[in-house]
Amino acid sequence: MEIQQLRYFLAVVEEKNITRAARILRISQPALSRQLQRLEDETGPLFDRTPGGIVLTESGYYLAERARELVTLADKIVTNLAAQETLRGELYIGGGETESLLPVIRSFKQMQLRHPDVTIRIHSGNGQDILDKLDKGILDFGLVIEPFDVNAYHHLKLDQTDQWGILTRRDHPLGQQATVMADDLRDLPLIVSEQLQGNRTFAERTGLDWDTVHIVGTYNLLFNASLLVKEGIGHAVCLDRIINTSGSELIFVPLAPALTANTYLIWKKQAILSRPAKTLLEWMSRPQEDTTF
Structure with missing residues (x-):
């Protein structure tokens, strides 16, 4: 099973039609069908073909959920490894809806003024969703609110x-x-x-x-x-x-x-943080500057 196969699979899941997916992927329909068949040879049936289009099997639903996580993680790794002399890459931060995220956003704003090639991806979700993605390495940081036991993670208490x-x-x-x-x-x-x-x-x-x-x-x-x-x-x-x-x-x-x-920024204790993630933590420890435009 290859990452590219998973990308093809997810395109078909999104379009619910092999012909449309092949057009979006800019490959021929027979080539896409062969890739899907190779994938099903490993996993078993992923689709039921119906006159109205394709319908995911139970295994297909499971693979789609896992494939999204794997592709996101692969993209994150490639982007952050590509950074050389210039600091570039992506920060993945997840949390619930709260203004307590503002100290993190303000630190990122200061950081991006000096490192404009770093971008931020914010995922909104409930506590369990955030922890699942953090533990799987999809997120660099999670934002959690009391009552929550932060001792299983590295954590930084936010001011707000x-x-x-x-x-x-x-x-x-x-x-x-x-x-x-x-x-x-x-x-x-x-x-x-x-x-x-x-x-x-x-x-x-x-x-x-x-x-x-x-x-x-x-x-x-x-x-x-x-x-x-x-x-x-x-x-x-x-x-x-x-x-x-x-x-x-x-x-x-x-x-x-x-x-x-209280709100905490948390990250995995065993995680090897990317350069953008480490740099954000450095900026979080600095006094906030006035970066109003």
Whole structure:
């Protein structure tokens, strides 16, 4: 199995049609079919051919998921190894939606002013998705938010913190309060992140009892959860400054007692960092400069 074969395979998966994939790849259809047949000789059937196009088998779905990771990793390795005297390459950073990423972005901005051939790729996802890609070497760094045990990774605590609270409608009684307490939420429909649900540390710090609260939905990124809140389906337990509530029917109400969350930049302990990744860490340790244009 070769990387180029996986690229061909992914093109067919994307187009759901061998003829269109061959056109995009700029190779003949017979040549593409031969490559796919060689791949299936190793893996077993990857496609079911139907009059409406190709449909992935169970093995095909599995290979597609793994192939995307392998191709991304291969591209990352080639790009970063190509850097010689001039610092060039790509930084891969993953994290949830939070303004706590700003210290990393500002350091990258300073770094890129001096090394313009370095580019950044940001992947948004939930905590488990970020850890999976970090552990597989697809990401250089991950951004994680408390409650999270960072001891299994190298980590750098970021200066900016986030505040926990409730995203709710302005016209709901909760929206009229300056703060909200656990007792205010006991009988109300809640929408919580998949990573947070059942977390005992969070429950102890807030007084929320996961066994008794009324959870009507979960989310991995907050934007779609905010649509549920807009429709009055529930109140989202979340961090501040992720959803811009200015001029909208939504409002963020902080928890009381106040509960803040530290954010960490993490990377694998056994990882051999690329030159761009090492350089970013160097810039992270420097005082922030004014790089406003």
